[in-house]
Amino acid sequence: xxxxxxxxxxxxxxxxxxxxxxxxxxxxxxxxxxxxxxxxxxxxxxxxxxxxxxxxxxxxxxxxxxxxxxxxxxxxxxxxxxxxxxxxxxxxxxxxxxxxxxxxxxxxxxxxxxxxxxxxxxxxxxxxxx
Amino acid sequence: xxxxxxxxxxxxxxxxxxxxxxxxxxxxxxxxxxxxxxxxxxxxxxxxxxxxxxxxxxxxxxxxxxxxxxxxxxxxxxxxxxxxxxxxxxxxxxxxxx
Amino acid sequence: xxxxxxxxxxxxxxxxxxxxxxxxxxxxxxxxxxxxxxxxxxxxxxxxxxxxxxxxxxxxxxxxxxxxxxxxxxxxxxxxxxxxxxxxxxxxxxxxxxxxxxxxxxxxxxxxxxxxxxx
Numbered sequence: 001x002x003x004x005x006x007x008x009x010x011x012x013x014x015x016x017x018x019x020x021x022x023x024x025x026x027x028x029x030x031x032x033x034x035x036x037x038x039x040x041x042x043x044x045x046x047x048x049x050x051x052x053x054x055x056x057x058x059x060x061x062x063x064x065x066x067x068x069x070x071x072x073x074x075x076x077x078x079x080x081x082x083x084x085x086x087x088x089x090x091x092x093x094x095x096x097x098x099x100x101x102x103x104x105x106x107x108x109x110x111x112x113x114x115x116x117x118x119x120x121x122x123x124x125x126x127x128x129x130x
Numbered sequence: 131x132x133x134x135x136x137x138x139x140x141x142x143x144x145x146x147x148x149x150x151x152x153x154x155x156x157x158x159x160x161x162x163x164x165x166x167x168x169x170x171x172x173x174x175x176x177x178x179x180x181x182x183x184x185x186x187x188x189x190x191x192x193x194x195x196x197x198x199x200x201x202x203x204x205x206x207x208x209x210x211x212x213x214x215x216x217x218x219x220x221x222x223x224x225x226x227x228x
Numbered sequence: 229x230x231x232x233x234x235x236x237x238x239x240x241x242x243x244x245x246x247x248x249x250x251x252x253x254x255x256x257x258x259x260x261x262x263x264x265x266x267x268x269x270x271x272x273x274x275x276x277x278x279x280x281x282x283x284x285x286x287x288x289x290x291x292x293x294x295x296x297x298x299x300x301x302x303x304x305x306x307x308x309x310x311x312x313x314x315x316x317x318x319x320x321x322x323x324x325x326x327x328x329x330x331x332x333x334x335x336x337x338x339x340x341x342x343x344x345x346x347x
Binding site for chain 1 (some may be wrong): 136137138139140163164165166192204211212214215218219223224226227228
Binding site (some may be wrong): 006010039040078080083098110111112114115116119120124126 | 230231233245247249252253256257259260262298345346347
């Protein structure tokens with residue numbers, strides 16, 4: 001079966017880690033992830049500038065590795081990301097901001113990508129909360 | 131069509147659980163994860179609300195969250211992540227109360 | 229056939245970007261001509277209160293964007309009667325033409341849609 005997974009919480013929220021463990025279980029169960037979509041505060045889960053203390057779980061780094069390792073389609077909502085200062089190289093240049101925190105493997109794009117994923121997938125599963 | 135409702139907020143001082151129980155259909159299921167599992171603390175108002183809802187086999191809780199919080203599960207069926215994935219497929223859709 | 233999506237908006241209008249971002253999901257889906265519905269639940273019904281003046285807290289007027297929903301093809305608009313009553317809002321004095329539903333009708337509504345997002 002095909003899943004669309006949407007993440008609405010930052011990397012430090014328990015639900016971001018929960019979404020990641022769920023996504024891993026989806027693949028381990030022989031299913032497919034049509035797309036990961038990061039919206040609202042979920043855009044922070046994609047930030048490359050998070051520095052986790054050494055003895056704490058680095059969920060943002062785990063997301064990055066998960067997306068890269070499985071070559072997943074991982075979209076960060078551009079409007080939500082700009083509002084929260086999560087920028088790729090293009091946007092940082094466009095708005096003349098000093099830092100880029102969204103390098104590969106993420107793609108900045110619009111909410112249409114969430115709708116497209118929901119149409120493609122058998123299940124849309126959203127994660128947020130504590 | 132059946133819905134798996136998912137809640138991840140503490141029921142103390144939050145309206146999600148109450149609203150969800152109000153709207154839950156007769157075939158719908160509820161999965162508690164994260165701080166929502168505190169609803170399984172016996173002797174509390176949320177616990178009483180869950181008991182009154184009488185969900186039977188349609189109430190679930192994520193195993194790791196019960197374990198982390200030293201909660202036991204008299205009411206809910208305990209699921210791990212693979213079972214969570216299966217649950218989403220056993221229902222027509224998933225409604226997460228973000 | 230395209231899958232239908234019900235967006236349940238349950239955040240008050242001026243408590244951060246959540247209400248606007250729920251609305252943005254609806255507007256984006258409407259632009260793709262997808263079958264969409266929107267339900268205002270819990271504090272979300274405060275978005276429907278008439279004569280709000282968000283410029284007092286330097287916010288854009290959400291009501292203007294809500295009014296645009298039918299133009300974007302989002303014509304199925306609902307509000308939870310229980311939430312309205314509990315918050316002292318008059319069903320007949322709302323800023324948007326919504327259908328007010330009781331609990332049983334809400335259960336049926338959620339059952340009818342292919343997918344649901346609650347935020």
